[in-house]
Each structure stands twice: as structure tokens, then as C-alpha cells.
Amino acid sequence: MSNKIKSIGILGAGLVGTLLSLYLKKRGYQVKVFEKRSDLRKSNNEGGRSINLALSKRGIKALEEVGVFADVKSVLIPMEGRMMHNREGNLTFQPYGKEGQHINSVSRSVLNEHLIEAAEQEGVQLCFDHTCTAVDLENTTISFEHNGKESTEHFDLVFGADGAYSQLRQAMFRTNRFNYQQFYIEHGYKELTIPPTESGDFAINPNALHIWPRGKYMLIALPNLDRSFTCTLFLPFEGDPSFETLTNKKSVQSFFEKTFADTLPLIENLDEEFFENPTSSLVTVKCYPWVKNNCVLIGDASHAIVPFYGQGMNAGFEDCFVLNKLLNEFDDNWDKTLNAYQQLRKEDGDAITDLALNNFIEMRDLVADDKFLLQKKIERHLQDAYPDKWLPLYSMVTFSDLRYSEALEIGKKQQAIMDEVMNRNDIFENWESLDFEEIVNQL
Ligand SMILES: NC(=O)C1=CN([C@@H]2O[C@H](COP(=O)(O)OP(=O)(O)OC[C@H]3O[C@@H](n4cnc5c(N)ncnc54)[C@H](OP(=O)(O)O)[C@@H]3O)[C@@H](O)[C@H]2O)C=CC1
Numbered sequence: 334m335s336n337k338i339k340s341i342g343i344l345g346a347g348l349v350g351t352l353l354s355l356y357l358k359k360r361g362y363q364v365k366v367f368e369k370r371s372d373l374r375k376s377n378n379e380g381g382r383s384i385n386l387a388l389s390k391r392g393i394k395a396l397e398e399v400g401v402f403a404d405v406k407s408v409l410i411p412m413e414g415r416m417m418h419n420r421e422g423n424l425t426f427q428p429y430g431k432e433g434q435h436i437n438s439v440s441r442s443v444l445n446e447h448l449i450e451a452a453e454q455e456g457v458q459l460c461f462d463h464t465c466t467a468v469d470l471e472n473t474t475i476s477f478e479h480n481g482k483e484s485t486e487h488f489d490l491v492f493g494a495d496g497a498y499s500q501l502r503q504a505m506f507r508t509n510r511f512n513y514q515q516f517y518i519e520h521g522y523k524e525l526t527i528p529p530t531e532s533g534d535f536a537i538n539p540n541a542l543h544i545w546p547r548g549k550y551m552l553i554a555l556p557n558l559d560r561s562f563t564c565t566l567f568l569p570f571e572g573d574p575s576f577e578t579l580t581n582k583k584s585v586q587s588f589f590e591k592t593f594a595d596t597l598p599l600i601e602n603l604d605e606e607f608f609e610n611p612t613s614s615l616v617t618v619k620c621y622p623w624v625k626n627n628c629v630l631i632g633d634a635s636h637a638i639v640p641f642y643g644q645g646m647n648a649g650f651e652d653c654f655v656l657n658k659l660l661n662e663f664d665d666n667w668d669k670t671l672n673a674y675q676q677l678r679k680e681d682g683d684a685i686t687d688l689a690l691n692n693f694i695e696m697r698d699l700v701a702d703d704k705f706l707l708q709k710k711i712e713r714h715l716q717d718a719y720p721d722k723w724l725p726l727y728s729m730v731t732f733s734d735l736r737y738s739e740a741l742e743i744g745k746k747q748q749a750i751m752d753e754v755m756n757r758n759d760i761f762e763n764w765e766s767l768d769f770e771e772i773v774n775q776l
């Protein structure tokens with residue numbers, strides 16, 4: 334294939350497809366994007382099933398590289414830490430990183446609109462209402478349906494940025510030695526809303542990610558530009574409590590009274606939203622290889638993860654950044670680039686998949702535990718005293734661009750060290766007199 338690539342087709346004008354199109358167009362390729370949905374800028378309908386995104390270092394870096402971050406900045410809301418709400422409505426705040434560090438709440442559709450606009454201005458051809466129905470991996474053609482008509486188009490290279498249920502991946506699925514694994518967690522999610530107050534203000538602190546951790550399940554809330562909050566209830570599909578048991582207004586009301594009492598005056602239309610918004614499921618997909626002939630998977634199509642680290646978009650954006658960096662390194666030799674791309678990013682995709690699953694346990698359960706919060710405090714102290722030696726796992730993932738796979742490995746070593754530290758009987762009283770140097774030197 335090497336250096337004969339001129340035309341590139343991309344499936345999906347989601348966050349990753351549009352950013353990828355910008356990168357490739359800027360390199361001088363002819364780029365055409367096919368998206369099954371209508372143009373978001375004309376009909377914005379998320380259908381009550383969106384979870385707010387948390388843009389952080391990796392995503393920002395990837396947006397900066399193509400010059401779109403400056404434009405996006407105005408739609409971000411900084412969240413400096415987690416605000417935990419216990420059953421009595423008492424609050425505990427846990428900062429995400431050092432002073433001045435934060436993650437950014439952003440609506441998927443607003444960010445997507447910005448990227449679509451930027452891609453169009455760059456000269457990318459965007460085809461909305463085009464559903465890809467098949468990909469021919471041998472001939473690098475895409476078949477799609479548009480306005481009831483079927484047609485087929487050939488490209489030198491095709492990218493599947495078409496999400497967790499990718500059509501391109503579907504074509505790869507039938508090829509020899511393609512590995513594939515998919516599983517659903519036992520929880521589903523439902524979107525609810527905390528509207529602005531009557532005076533038009535945020536009802537709760539907008540510079541935090543709010544969590545109501547309840548062990549096996551949780552509710553979270555992230556701020557929006559219109560001063561509302563998008564809440565997401567993560568609850569098992571089956572068991573008690575579960576989506577299965579919350580079948581009528583009475584059961585929902587009493588569940589919220591018992592578990593999330595301080596949200597009842599805030600979520601105005603609980604009954605309507607609970608029964609009108611869909612309950613969505615959460616899938617994880619792992620597969621390999623990501624490259625077959627001249628067809629390549631990227632973003633969720635190659636590594637669909639659960640949302641709990643707020644890294645799905647950041648990881649997909651980083652895929653684009655790394656691909657572009659490799660194209661620079663290999664002077665647009667696509668064979669070499671794609672080979673290196675899939676090897677590097679598979680390891681990192683697997684790592685963030687595991688990290689995201691673990692972060693659910695942290696958010697729904699551990700953040701309500703005093704010992705866990707003390708561990709975080711000690712780790713922040715280690716970071717302040719030995720910034721070159723100890724960077725907490727959350728910071729490595731969120732505020733650095735260290736490879737996810739390296740962050741995961743270092744994080745495991747840190748956890749083993751901290752397990753011993755936290756086992757001391759007098760840890761709550763005497764943590765300040767720990768030998769911090771000895772701790773960091775164990776790494
Ligand atoms: N906050 C949220 O609710 C969501 C967030 N995300 C975030 O976005 C990140 C990046 O996702 P990304 O990899 O871009 O994937 P996305 O799912 O965001 O985007 C893929 C796009 O391709 C479209 N598509 C799917 N099948 C076809 C097809 N056959 N033909 C043409 N278009 C198709 C999808 O439409 P359709 O969606 O209708 O299938 C979607 O618009 C995720 O990691 C996650 O963090 C993604 C989804 C939801």
C-alpha cells in the first residue's frame with residue numbers, strides 16, 4: 334500500500350471520526366466522512382441518553398495539534414474534584430490533582446458540532462444520513478444507504494471511526510485470525526436532569542463532579558453551560574435495587590428518598606425523566622488486529638470502554654494524535670505507520686479498558702471510605718514532596734500523557750506499596766510522621 338494513498342474514507346462523524354478527518358486533511362489527503370445520523374448542527378437530538386464527557390490532558394493535546402482547542406475552550410466547565418454526597422446529604426470534597434488542575438465537563442453534541450464545523454472549514458467532505466451497510470476489505474470499498482438508495486465507493490484507505498458497534502469491525506470479524514471479545518457489565522444507566530434554580534443559577538457547585546456513591550451503584554452529576562446538570566444513574570439491571578425493581582413512580586420516589594434524598598428537591602422531573610428516558614447498557618469491546626489490508630479501526634470501534642474514567646474520548650483523540658505522530662516519523666509510509674499504530678495503541682487501549690472498569694468501583698464505593706480518602710491524601714503529599722518520583726495513578730492517566738499501559742503498571746506498584754502503608758494500625762493518627770522518602774524509594 335505504502336505511498337499510493339490519496340483518498341481516505343472515514344466511517345462515523347462522531348468525536349473521533351471528525352478529529353481524524355482534520356488531521357488527515359491537514360496532511361493533504363482527500364478525505365470523505367460518512368455518518369448515519371443527520372447533521373448535528375441542524376437537528377440535535379441525543380434522546381436522553383448522553384453522559385457528559387470529561388476532557389483532559391490527552392484530549393486537549395490532540396485538539397491543540399490541529400488548532401481547534403482555542404475554539405472549544407469556551408464550552409468547557411472546569412471540575413476541580415469529586416464532591417461526594419452521603420445519604421444524609423453531607424459533602425466531602427476530593428481534589429483531582431494539584432491546585433489549578435482540573436478535568437473539563439463538556440457536552441458530547443456541543444463538542445461534536447465544533448469538530449464538524451472545523452472539518453468542513455478545512456475542506457473535509459461530510460456526508461450525513463449515509464449509513465454504511467458493508468465494507469469490502471479486499472477492494473477497500475464502502476457500501477452505504479442514503480435516501481433509500483444503495484451505492485458503493487472506493488477509497489485508497491478506509492478508517493472505521495463508527496463507534497462501539499462498528500460496521501468495519503463487523504467486516505473484519507469474519508476474517509481469519511481476527512480476535513474479538515465483548516461483554517456488558519451488569520449495570521445500565523439513565524439520564525436525569527438538575528435544572529438551573531429559579532434565579533437561573535447552578536443548583537449545586539458547578540466546579541465539581543458530584544457523586545452519590547452507594548456501594549453497588551451510584552448517581553453522578555456533571556455541569557452544563559446552561560447551568561443545568563446532567564445526572565447519570567448507574568444501577569444494575571437485575572437484583573434489588575435495580576432497574577427491574579423500579580417499575581412505578583412510587584418505587585422510584587421511595588428509592589430516591591432512601592438513597593439520594595438531597596437530590597429530590599433538585600431533580601424537577603424525576604418521574605417523567607425516569608420513565609421516558611431509555612435505560613442504556615454499557616459494553617466493553619476488545620479486538621485485534623485493527624488493520625486488515627487497507628482498512629483500519631480507531632476510537633471506540635477498536636476499543637469500546639465503560640465511561641467511568643472519563644477517558645473514552647480522550648483515548649480516541651490520542652489515537653489520532655499518535656497516528657499523526659507516526660505519519661510524521663515514517664514520512665507518510667502507511668505500512669510502517671499502521672503497523673506501529675496498532676501495536677502501540679492496542680497495549681494502551683487494553684490498559685485504559687481495565688482502568689475504566691476499576692474506576693467504577695472507586696467511584697461507586699471507595700470514595701465513601703475514609704481509609705481510601707486518606708490514602709489519596711498521603712499520595713498527594715508524596716507527590717508534593719517528591720514530584721519527580723511519585724505521580725498518583727489518577728494524575729498519570731488524567732493530567733499526563735504517559736502511555737496508559739505504563740501508568741497502569743506504575744499504578745499497580747504504587748498500590749502494593751500503599752497497601753502496606755495503609756495496613757498500619759495507627760495510620761489515621763500518625764500518617765504525617767511516615768517516612769515518605771522510604772515510601773517513594775520502594776517504587
Ligand atoms: N457521552 C456519551 O453519551 C457518549 C460518548 N461517547 C464518547 O465518544 C468517544 C469516541 O467515540 P467514537 O469512537 O467517535 O464513536 P462514536 O460512537 O461517538 O461515533 C461513531 C459515529 O459513527 C456513527 N455510525 C455508527 N454506525 C455507522 C454506520 N454503519 N454508518 C455510518 N455511521 C455510523 C455513529 O452513529 P450512532 O451513534 O447512531 O451509532 C456515531 O455517530 C467514546 O469513547 C466516548 O467517550 C460515545 C458515545 C456516547
Ligand SMILES: Nc1ccccc1C(=O)C[C@H](N)C(=O)O
Binds near residue numbers: 384385436542553640
Ligand atoms: N465523565 C464521566 C462520565 C461517567 C462516569 C465518570 C466520568 C468521569 O469523568 C469520572 C472522573 N474522571 C472521576 O474519576 O471522578
